[in-house]
Amino acid sequence: RVHRFKWDVKYEFKSPDCYKKLAITINGKTPGPAILAQQGDTVVVEVTNNLVTENLAVHWHGIRQIGSPWSDGTGSVTQCPVLPGDTFTYRFVVDRPGTYLYHAHYGMQREAGLYGSIQVSLPDGMAEPFAYDYDKSIILSDWYYQSTYEQAAGLSSNPIVWVGEPQSLLIQGKGKFDCSKLAPPSSDPSACNATNPECSAYVLTVVPGKTYRLRISSLTALSALSFQIEGHNMTIVEADGHYVEPVVVQNLFIYSGETYSVLIKIDQEPSRNYWITTNIVARNATATTPPGLAVLNYYPNHPKKVPPTDPPAGPIWNDVAPRLAQSQAIKARQGYIHTPPLESDRVIVFLNTQNNINGYVRWSLNNVSLALPQTPYLVALKENLHHSFDQRPLPDQLPDFASYDIYRVANNTNATSSNAIYKLKFNTTVDIILQNANTMDENRSETHPWHLHGHDFWVLGYGTGKFDINNDPKKYNLVNPIMKNTVPLHPYGWTALRFIADNPGAWLFHCHIEAHFYMGMGVVFEEGVESVGKLPSEIMGCGETKGFKRP
Numbered sequence: 001r002v003h004r005f006k007w008d009v010k011y012e013f014k015s016p017d018c019y020k021k022l023a024i025t026i027n028g029k030t031p032g033p034a035i036l037a038q039q040g041d042t043v044v045v046e047v048t049n050n051l052v053t054e055n056l057a058v059h060w061h062g063i064r065q066i067g068s069p070w071s072d073g074t075g076s077v078t079q080c081p082v083l084p085g086d087t088f089t090y091r092f093v094v095d096r097p098g099t100y101l102y103h104a105h106y107g108m109q110r111e112a113g114l115y116g117s118i119q120v121s122l123p124d125g126m127a128e129p130f131a132y133d134y135d136k137s138i139i140l141s142d143w144y145y146q147s148t149y150e151q152a153a154g155l156s157s158n159p160i161v162w163v164g165e166p167q168s169l170l171i172q173g174k175g176k177f178d179c180s181k182l183a184p185p186s187s188d189p190s191a192c193n194a195t196n197p198e199c200s201a202y203v204l205t206v207v208p209g210k211t212y213r214l215r216i217s218s219l220t221a222l223s224a225l226s227f228q229i230e231g232h233n234m235t236i237v238e239a240d241g242h243y244v245e246p247v248v249v250q251n252l253f254i255y256s257g258e259t260y261s262v263l264i265k266i267d268q269e270p271s272r273n274y275w276i277t278t279n280i281v282a283r284n285a286t287a288t289t290p291p292g293l294a295v296l297n298y299y300p301n302h303p304k305k306v307p308p309t310d311p312p313a314g315p316i317w318n319d320v321a322p323r324l325a326q327s328q329a330i331k332a333r334q335g336y337i338h339t340p341p342l343e344s345d346r347v348i349v350f351l352n353t354q355n356n357i358n359g360y361v362r363w364s365l366n367n368v369s370l371a372l373p374q375t376p377y378l379v380a381l382k383e384n385l386h387h388s389f390d391q392r393p394l395p396d397q398l399p400d401f402a403s404y405d406i407y408r409v410a411n412n413t414n415a416t417s418s419n420a421i422y423k424l425k426f427n428t429t430v431d432i433i434l435q436n437a438n439t440m441d442e443n444r445s446e447t448h449p450w451h452l453h454g455h456d457f458w459v460l461g462y463g464t465g466k467f468d469i470n471n472d473p474k475k476y477n478l479v480n481p482i483m484k485n486t487v488p489l490h491p492y493g494w495t496a497l498r499f500i501a502d503n504p505g506a507w508l509f510h511c512h513i514e515a516h517f518y519m520g521m522g523v524v525f526e527e528g529v530e531s532v533g534k535l536p537s538e539i540m541g542c543g544e545t546k547g548f549k550r551p
């Protein structure tokens with residue numbers, strides 16, 4: 001089956017948290033329309049860029065794009081951006097059931113509101129390994145009042161103007177800013193209006209006695225979140241499109257780019273409603289960003305009936321232990337385990353550091369900060385445009401990794417910006433060790449959600465402190481590791497991944513924090529590009545590919 005969509009993407013004034021601001025909408029909405037399909041279906045999305053003064057690219061997050069690497073929608077990597085007024089057609093197969101996402105992938109556009117969910121159901125006659133009565137999808141995000149332009153200009157200024165914590169948290173596109181906190185005078189009463197129905201809380205109406213599958217995903221620009229439903233435990237059953245051994249939690253920790261399915265039983269006192277809350281963890285936003293609130297409405301109570309209790313407070317922001325414990329607790333589900341290869345062909349240890357490069361704050365991997373080129377890598381590689389990016393190989397490990405002190409303020413004076421890439425031998429098994437470190441501030445190490453395009457990886461382990469190349473691999477879980485496309489790197493910790501380089505194309509691997517990727521926190525992998533089919537001319541037209549585009 002083929003699902004066809006026509007999307008009109010433009011800027012509109014929206015008030016998702018009562019404050020009026022320009023947002024990027026799809027057919028008038030943010031979040032955009034959910035894509036519902038069945039395993040094996042083809043999705044065709046004709047995207048028209050009506051942003052007028054801004055380029056665009058749309059990424060299908062978690063979809064591997066096997067045989068269609070040019071449809072990955074990553075600006076500078078798999079395509080030239082779609083120009084204002086142009087229409088670009090994405091066409092791809094959703095080859096696995098589960099919960100996925102889509103979002104803008106050009107500059108920092110995602111945080112302006114261009115995002116939505118992709119739900120892929122099983123083929124007819126096949127059943128999930130768990131039972132539920134209803135299926136609902138909730139996307140969490142954070143929301144800033146500054147435009148992406150102001151933020152981008154601040155990040156690339158010297159001295160840096162950091163984006164700071166978001167003004168609001170949104171649950172399925174809805175939040176509530178306290179308009180009285182706005183600096184007076186506001187001459188326009190519509191600038192922030194608490195009674196605007198656009199910012200009435202998201203309500204999830206549920207029927208007592210039933211079981212719900214909630215597909216919870218996060219597309220925050222910055223924030224790591226904890227998500228909770230007052231009085232209800234959540235049983236995690238799916239993560240990034242893979243079934244997991246059920247894990248019961250009260251707080252679901254979720255990082256930008258991750259998707260989870262949780263089951264909840266509607267088994268509490270039925271005469272009232274309950275709070276759904278989300279709050280920031282891993283960064284101190286207690287003074288700046290109020291928790292996001294939504295309502296679990298027990299039918300037939302009125303959806304506007306306010307829960308009689310205070311919203312449950314989330315866990316404290318700076319306690320890493322429960323977050324690490326939850327990461328470690330999630331394992332592949334019995335009966336659905338894809339066993340990883342027991343050995344790898346190549347090990348790349350990525351030291352994550354914040355650096356000062358020529359006076360600018362940047363993020364680097366092994367002292368290299370990614371500077372995106374004009375010409376998309378996929379085209380450059382396939383068409384042998386050798387001058388469009390630095391052809392020198394990048395290091396699999398820093399020479400001084402063994403002696404590097406991850407607890408000291410980073411002082412990597414030899415860090416540079418580069419557009420060089422990692423070339424992987426086709427069909428080989430690659431291990432990636434993400435190693436966290438101190439930032440340029442004393443006693444500070446941040447949480448980074450790492451997302452890989454074009455593949456799922458096995459998560460072989462998480463640890464605290466410095467990765468021990470000789471001993472830590474002996475503790476890898478090679479029995480039932482979960483497969484994911486996005487994984488957290490915890491403060492002062494390491495995360496070990498394994499994947500098979502079996503998808504011909506050019507694939508981005510990056511921190512899913514908008515500002516951090518903008519500041520260079522990513523790498524590009526190439527594998528088997530010679531076996532990619534003829535590239536569509538629609539992805540060309542920029543940089544050195546100008547002559548390749550035929551009308």
Ligand SMILES: O=C1O[C@H]([C@@H](O)CO)C(O)=C1O
Pocket residue numbers: 160162354361439440441446515516519
């Ligand atoms: O990349 C970042 O920069 C700031 C700060 O370290 C410098 O202002 C911050 O909190 C980040 O996550």
